[in-house]
Amino acid sequence: MSAAARAGTLLSVVVPMYNEEDALPSFAARMRPVLDGLGVRYEVVAVDDGSADKTAALLRDLAADWPELRMVRLRRNSGHQAALTAGLDHAVGDYVASIDADLQDPPEKIPEMLELARAEGLDIVYGVREDRSTDTGFKRWTAGGYYWLMRRLVGRQVPANAGDFRLLSREAVEALKELPDQQRVYRLLVPWLGFPSGEVRYVREERVAGSTKYPLAKMVRLALDSVTGFSAAPLRLATWLGTVAFFTCLLLLGFSLTVYLFGATVPGWTSLFVGLLFIGGIQLICVGLLGEYVARIYTAVQRRPAYFIAEDTARDTARDTARD
Ligand code: UDP
Ligand code: MG
Numbered sequence: 001m002s003a004a005a006r007a008g009t010l011l012s013v014v015v016p017m018y019n020e021e022d023a024l025p026s027f028a029a030r031m032r033p034v035l036d037g038l039g040v041r042y043e044v045v046a047v048d049d050g051s052a053d054k055t056a057a058l059l060r061d062l063a064a065d066w067p068e069l070r071m072v073r074l075r076r077n078s079g080h081q082a083a084l085t086a087g088l089d090h091a092v093g094d095y096v097a098s099i100d101a102d103l104q105d106p107p108e109k110i111p112e113m114l115e116l117a118r119a120e121g122l123d124i125v126y127g128v129r130e131d132r133s134t135d136t137g138f139k140r141w142t143a144g145g146y147y148w149l150m151r152r153l154v155g156r157q158v159p160a161n162a163g164d165f166r167l168l169s170r171e172a173v174e175a176l177k178e179l180p181d182q183q184r185v186y187r188l189l190v191p192w193l194g195f196p197s198g199e200v201r202y203v204r205e206e207r208v209a210g211s212t213k214y215p216l217a218k219m220v221r222l223a224l225d226s227v228t229g230f231s232a233a234p235l236r237l238a239t240w241l242g243t244v245a246f247f248t249c250l251l252l253l254g255f256s257l258t259v260y261l262f263g264a265t266v267p268g269w270t271s272l273f274v275g276l277l278f279i280g281g282i283q284l285i286c287v288g289l290l291g292e293y294v295a296r297i298y299t300a301v302q303r304r305p306a307y308f309i310a311e312d313t314a315r316d317t318a319r320d321t322a323r324d
Contacts, residue, residue, distance in 0.1 A: 011040050013043070017101045043093065044070065095117060096170070117198070129202065168190070176189060241286065
């Protein structure tokens with residue numbers, strides 16, 4: 001690619017941040033030289049997802065002598081995917097990369113992603129983790145199950161082990177913005193779009209500082225949103241379980257009647273009780289699943305925005321300039 005062709009491109013880098021004051025200095029120190037050396041105009045859209053620590057103040061300080069850095073601060077913690085949505089909505093680049101703030105995804109791969117996208121005319125370049133040895137056994141095991149299930153529900157175009165480190169073309173970003181989905185899971189929505197895509201492999205590093213912002217509860221939430229967002233199959237689970245239970249019941253009825261007619265009583269307090277609890281448990285699970293889908297309809301109908309902007313350094317600068 002010629003230098004002139006590159007110079008016309010604008011790259012946006014979206015970084016969701018929630019309580020990342022410990023990781024932020026290292027992040028900026030490693031990210032800036034990579035982007036400065038790219039030979040392409042760029043902007044960094046740092047989305048402060050309602051952090052309770054000094055993340056926003058640090059970002060403001062950083063932006064003072066890093067003109068390409070823009071902070072969009074959300075009014076309250078809205079979650080990783082909502083923060084990504086805010087970043088995608090505000091980014092203006094021809095290509096938009098998204099990356100975590102904790103340096104688990106290497107910024108040095110962004111130039112490679114851009115190069116690949118431009119050279120092969122791709123709209124999506126996934127960052128694929130080829131080695132998860134820094135993750136805990138539990139995380140690897142749950143992630144393995146998650147991607148296995150999602151490839152079955154959404155389709156084989158979902159790359160295994162691709163998180164939210166990726167590059168999107170402007171066209172792909174616009175397509176995402178048109179989707180009405182409220183609870184977004186980008187790692188599934190992006191492959192679902194069906195744009196031409198490629199991969200860049202990388203080794204997931206250890207979190208540079210701070211602790212994970214994805215406790216088990218948020219992981220379960222993401223998994224439930226993933227399933228309910230792409231498949232109605234669990235809704236049919238009740239039908240299948242009910243059918244199986246009914247036929248089992250017929251068999252048992254036949255058995256009990258035969259035994260009764262031959263004059264014996266069927267002992268079975270234990271089996272009765274276990275059966276009762278079993279059916280009760282299955283029923284509650286089915287009602288819970290139904291509830292998940294109803295909740296999804298409920299939030300879709302409410303149509304509340306995924307986030308509110310409390311501060312946008314780019315907008316605020318423009319306003320200050322206008323006032324002067
Ligand atoms: N994050 C966010 N809002 C949240 C939780 C996380 O913006 O409610 C950001 C976080 O600051 C980080 C990225 O999302 O930049 C991924 O989170 P984390 O590294 O904690 O997840 P993990 O890598 O442990 O799965
Ligand atoms: Mg992380």
